[in-house]
Amino acid sequence: VDYAEGKGWHDARIVPYQPITLDPAAKVFHYGQTIFEGLKAYRTETGQIALFRPDMNMKRLNRSNDRMSIPAIEEELGLEALRQLVLIDKDWIPDAPETSLYVRPFVIATEAALGVSPSKQYQFIIIMSPVGSYYAEGIKPVSIYVESEYVRAVAGGVGHVKTAGNYAAGLKAQEGATEQGCAQVLWLDGVHRKYVEEVGSMNVFFRLGNKIVTPALTGSLLSGITRDSVIHLLRHWGLEVEERLISIDEVTQAQKDGSLKEMFGTGTAAVISPVGSLYWQGEKLTIGDGSTGELTLRVYETMTGIQTGRIEDPFGWRVALD
Ligand code: PMP
16 A cells, blocks of 8 residues: 555555565665564464454554654554455465464655655555464473663653664664573663563563563553453453563562562564573573463463464454455
8 A cells, every 4th residue: 555645545456475666765764764563364273264453453553653653544444454465365374283374564654855754655565474383392481681781762762663673773682682592682671771671572471479560561662462462361360460660670589589480471473482581690590490380371372272263262352354
């Protein structure tokens, strides 16, 4: 779908996957005016094709658009585009449990002009790729590297939306994490360098005794759709969930006194990822006994069950496309 000032979003079309041509002066190259989303299409047990809460992705896409001075896209247009495209490509979903079609909607600023001002032209594109089961060999805890040198986001910035620069700014820290044998970076807040925010592509949850704590949405971390769903699910089960500030000191103290029972990440890619250890100030801290916790596994089974139609969906999250 194209956008031009005065004309709005127009010319929605479906074309074969192919390279696109952009002017070297296109604003996206120079000023990073671009946003994206990520969601998955599943083939359910009954053979239907379904998306998980796609309306939430369209709402977040427009929040990202707003922050990046990109014109809003009508939610219905986006949802219809997702429906038509996914149904065309549904045979690409591998025929194995928990495989899916990863769907990547994005917007780029295409106007060729070197002045620093919002583009007058955009393209909204959706691409897709089949993905295998994230845990082909069974759900497995990861190590996470707590970043204390680099900062990714502060309130008032763009950390709460999905724009390319956030991810580019995280690459250096990710290299450090990989060097320490860790899968991902855990970011601390950019002002105090103290409060836990999120992992590179996941929100995080801690089970402290019988309570579950997840960092509050303070304006510098992403409002994950999996996060929102997990909070609903845990409360539906009658468990206490606190959305609040949680410092790295509180986490490491709880690890030391044994009250930190479980930690997991939530995000579209892994759905739920158990965290087995944290690397912090040169020390590797094992969480619980380092294996996948009981609650983590229950949340994983339920979330993937709802997504793939293995279990009933009491929340109306699964949206069948055909
Ligand atoms: N935080 C960041 C920075 C992310 O990129 C993602 C992945 N979109 C998440 C959290 C998790 O969000 P969601 O549950 O909507 O995939």
